Amino acid sequence: MLALDTPVQFIKGIGPQIAEKLAEKRIFLAEDLLYHLPFRYEDREHPRSLNELQPGEMASVIGEVRGTALLRTRSMPIFEMTVGQGPVSLKCMWFHGTYLKDKFKPGQMLALYGKVEPSRSRSGSFKMIQPQIEILPGPDEPETALLESGRIVPVYESLGGARLSSRWLRRVLHTILESPGPRVAETLPAVLCERLQLPDRASAMRAVHFPPQETSLAQLQNASTPAHRRLIFEELFYLELGLELKRRKMRERPGFALATGEPVRAALKRVLPFHPTAAQKRVLAEIVSDMRQPTPMRRLLQGDVGSGKTIVALQAALVAIENGHQAALMAPTEILATQHFLAARKLLEHTGRKPPYRVVLLTGSLDDERKRANRGLIARGEADLVIGTHALIEEKVEFANLGLVIVDEQHRFGVLQRFKLMKKPNAAEPHVLVMTATPIPRTLALTLYGDLEVSVLDELPPGRTPIVTRRTPDERAPEVWAFVRKQVQAGRQAYIVYPVIEGASDDQPELDFPRDEVAAPDVKDAPKSTAKSKAKKSASLFEEKNGKPTLKSAVAMFEALRATHLSGLRLGLLHGRMNAEDKEISMRRFQRGELDVLVATTVIEVGVDVPNASVMVIEHAERFGLAQMHQLRGRVGRGAAKSYCILMTGGKVSPQAEERLDAMVRTQDGFELAELDLALRGPGEFFGTRQAGLPDFRVANLLRDRKLLEMARREAQQFVEGADKQLPREAVAAVWAHLRAHWQRHYGLVEA
Ligand code: ADP
Numbered sequence: 001m002l003a004l005d006t007p008v009q010f011i012k013g014i015g016p017q018i019a020e021k022l023a024e025k026r027i028f029l030a031e032d033l034l035y036h037l038p039f040r041y042e043d044r045e046h047p048r049s050l051n052e053l054q055p056g057e058m059a060s061v062i063g064e065v066r067g068t069a070l071l072r073t074r075s076m077p078i079f080e081m082t083v084g085q086g087p088v089s090l091k092c093m094w095f096h097g098t099y100l101k102d103k104f105k106p107g108q109m110l111a112l113y114g115k116v117e118p119s120r121s122r123s124g125s126f127k128m129i130q131p132q133i134e135i136l137p138g139p140d141e142p143e144t145a146l147l148e149s150g151r152i153v154p155v156y157e158s159l160g161g162a163r164l165s166s167r168w169l170r171r172v173l174h175t176i177l178e179s180p181g182p183r184v185a186e187t188l189p190a191v192l193c194e195r196l197q198l199p200d201r202a203s204a205m206r207a208v209h210f211p212p213q214e215t216s217l218a219q220l221q222n223a224s225t226p227a228h229r230r231l232i233f234e235e236l237f238y239l240e241l242g243l244e245l246k247r248r249k250m251r252e253r254p255g256f257a258l259a260t261g262e263p264v265r266a267a268l269k270r271v272l273p274f275h276p277t278a279a280q281k282r283v284l285a286e287i288v289s290d291m292r293q294p295t296p297m298r299r300l301l302q303g304d305v306g307s308g309k310t311i312v313a314l315q316a317a318l319v320a321i322e323n324g325h326q327a328a329l330m331a332p333t334e335i336l337a338t339q340h341f342l343a344a345r346k347l348l349e350h351t352g353r354k355p356p357y358r359v360v361l362l363t364g365s366l367d368d369e370r371k372r373a374n375r376g377l378i379a380r381g382e383a384d385l386v387i388g389t390h391a392l393i394e395e396k397v398e399f400a401n402l403g404l405v406i407v408d409e410q411h412r413f414g415v416l417q418r419f420k421l422m423k424k425p426n427a428a429e430p431h432v433l434v435m436t437a438t439p440i441p442r443t444l445a446l447t448l449y450g451d452l453e454v455s456v457l458d459e460l461p462p463g464r465t466p467i468v469t470r471r472t473p474d475e476r477a478p479e480v481w482a483f484v485r486k487q488v489q490a491g492r493q494a495y496i497v498y499p500v501i502e503g504a505s506d507d508q509p510e511l512d513f514p515r516d517e518v519a520a521p522d523v524k525d526a527p528k529s530t531a532k533s534k535a536k537k538s539a540s541l542f543e544e545k546n547g548k549p550t551l552k553s554a555v556a557m558f559e560a561l562r563a564t565h566l567s568g569l570r571l572g573l574l575h576g577r578m579n580a581e582d583k584e585i586s587m588r589r590f591q592r593g594e595l596d597v598l599v600a601t602t603v604i605e606v607g608v609d610v611p612n613a614s615v616m617v618i619e620h621a622e623r624f625g626l627a628q629m630h631q632l633r634g635r636v637g638r639g640a641a642k643s644y645c646i647l648m649t650g651g652k653v654s655p656q657a658e659e660r661l662d663a664m665v666r667t668q669d670g671f672e673l674a675e676l677d678l679a680l681r682g683p684g685e686f687f688g689t690r691q692a693g694l695p696d697f698r699v700a701n702l703l704r705d706r707k708l709l710e711m712a713r714r715e716a717q718q719f720v721e722g723a724d725k726q727l728p729r730e731a732v733a734a735v736w737a738h739l740r741a742h743w744q745r746h747y748g749l750v751e752a
């Protein structure tokens with residue numbers, strides 16, 4: 001066997017030219033090829049009989065070419081082929097299949113993979129539309145025949161066109177695995193593999209590419225054979241090992257051990273305007289217990305929208321303040337910072353403490369003199385609680401004695417681990433509490449956030465009535481507006497949200513949120529498909545510009561609604577391109593009940609708390625991501641009044657969008673929605689892999705392999721602790737050496 005670090009160009013059958021192609025796919029070494037695992041397997045040892053196929057199933061079958069024909073239909077050329085197995089036959093067709101015309105000869109054996117469809121022909125047999133196809137080697141090619149048939153055959157994603165296909169990979173991998181020389185070096189201690197009943201690395205590698213005869217096809221397909229598990233475990237084990245080291249390093253850093261005696265507890269009680277939920281009590285206890293340690297807290301507080309994170313944060317701040325430290329609360333927008341500031345001031349005033357808590361606001365829209373003055377207060381230690389936007393607090397503020405930093409509504413994951421606060425070298429570090437309303441399955445969070453501990457607020461405050469969620473097509477807009485009017489007449493307030501700010505055409509929507517938050521396919525697909533259906537109803541509020549369909553926008557609809565359906569109501573406008581002052585005015589007027597309806601873009605998405613608002617209308621809901629809609633819906637249902645979320649669709653709704661909308665109607669559980677979002681988009685898109693600092697896994701899949709992830713985490717912890725006394729010293733040293741050598745290349749998360 002070749003050494004794993006042999007550059008691919010020295011492998012038989014690969015020269016400099018192909019090596020260059022492979023490099024484009026980030027495949028440089030023999031090892032990289034070995035880690036290009038099959039995504040599917042076909043049992044060509046016990047091929048399915050055509051008789052036993054079931055319509056609707058995905059099946060792989062083997063048959064003989066009986067006849068072919070190229071049909072020139074009016075719309076397109078269709079290539080048809082009849083594949084036989086004894087007396088039974090299967091019809092296959094490929095649209096635009098001219099390129100297949102001369103590829104097949106009667107008598108050739110084929111392996112086909114595709115969906116089984118009932119055929120309309122009288123023979124009552126089945127057909128496959130555009131199946132994947134491989135010509136099996138004939139009797140004159142005995143060598144490749146062994147690779148292509150008579151066994152469970154792996155199917156690979158091509159590494160470059162028809163040339164570097166599955167077939168090519170089978171040959172190359174065979175060459176690698178059969179060549180004499182050094183073996184695939186073991187990376188895990190034998191004792192560990194034995195205990196976990198995992199095969200050694202070399203056998204695992206061989207078994208995933210050349211599954212032994214008795215291997216379960218089902219296990220192969222879902223990557224749960226012992227061989228797969230072994231490779232996945234290895235990858236996750238080293239990931240967790242690196243993260244565990246990072247966590248330990250963090251624990252060695254100096255922080256502030258805060259006291260939580262009676263005076264502190266009394267202060268915590270005094271600030272509460274209501275009875276905390278059991279979940280609030282529990283997470284506060286977790287936070288406080290961290291803050292008592294002499295090492296800096298790094299904790300993530302996950303709580304669905306409306307679960308009451310703010311008061312917990314405020315209590316944490318009080319622990320710092322009562323210990324003579326300052327606390328900073330950072331919010332992603334000015335609106336939120338201001339809202340927090342007003343709420344905090346009110347709550348803290350009510351405590352009646354003498355001297356009173358000093359709360360200071362720091363946002364970009366304060367005038368310079370004010371900003372300077374506030375910075376002075378902070379630097380001199382005359383401010384206890386500083387509330388502001390992330391940017392402002394992170395960059396430019398010098399604190400006298402900062403003990404706690406709270407980051408609110410952090411759901412852009414990437415930013416998480418990177419706050420840069422001004423701090424003197426070697427000084428003790430403040431505790432950090434990060435809050436997010438984006439629920440992430442726990443094991444994923446553990447890995448994603450690496451060195452953060454996780455607390456979960458999994459209970460809503462009492463008295464919330466479920467939000468009634470309905471979806472409706474545009475055509476029924478007048479009913480929706482009538483309903484909004486009725487709610488306003490009953491003293492309630494409403495939000496109406498649009499995906500774009502102003503008159504943007506579908507080509508260039510001026511989204512008021514980062515594009516990557518929307519499931520990408522919709523944005524791309526929609527323009528083409530909506531063009532026709534929209535053209536017909538141009539007489540409505542949403543007509544076209546230059547023949548292009550336009551999305552309804554916040555600005556246009558604000559004007560239109562004010563003039564028509566919602567005339568007489570007090571409407572306000574809020575979007576990301578308004579200047580900070582205007583934004584704040586709109587928001588504050590809405591908060592004070594001076595506006596009935598707030599027409600907005602997703603700038604209102606995060607955190608806004610107006611309990612009297614009971615209606616959330618989302619237009620073009622088909623364009624919003626699941627997490628985003630859930631956040632928006634969380635803006636209502638915050639008071640005692642019955643609340644409504646109306647999802648209006650104004651374009652073609654893709655099947656994916658359909659699933660999102662259905663899910664919104666079906667459940668209000670943020671975790672359930674997050675799981676679905678994850679499943680619909682895949683971890684990469686969900687987290688924005690790169691941005692999240694999450695590694696690109698070679699074999700593992702965080703969704704599929706959660707169990708193994710937990711196991712890897714446990715084992716990594718034990719390993720670092722040296723708990724397994726059976727492990728020989730050399731084995732331990734080898735693990736560390738492997739981590740050092742591979743951490744950067746494969747996980748790229750931190751310096752080991
Ligand atoms: P989020 O977790 O989304 O930040 P908030 O902290 O804004 O939620 O709380 C949502 C609303 O619920 C606020 O109006 C808050 O005052 C209220 N609230 C929070 N905790 C409780 C509780 N234990 N009992 C009653 N109301 C609560």
Ligand code: MG
Nearest residue numbers: 309310409607
């Ligand atoms: Mg909040």
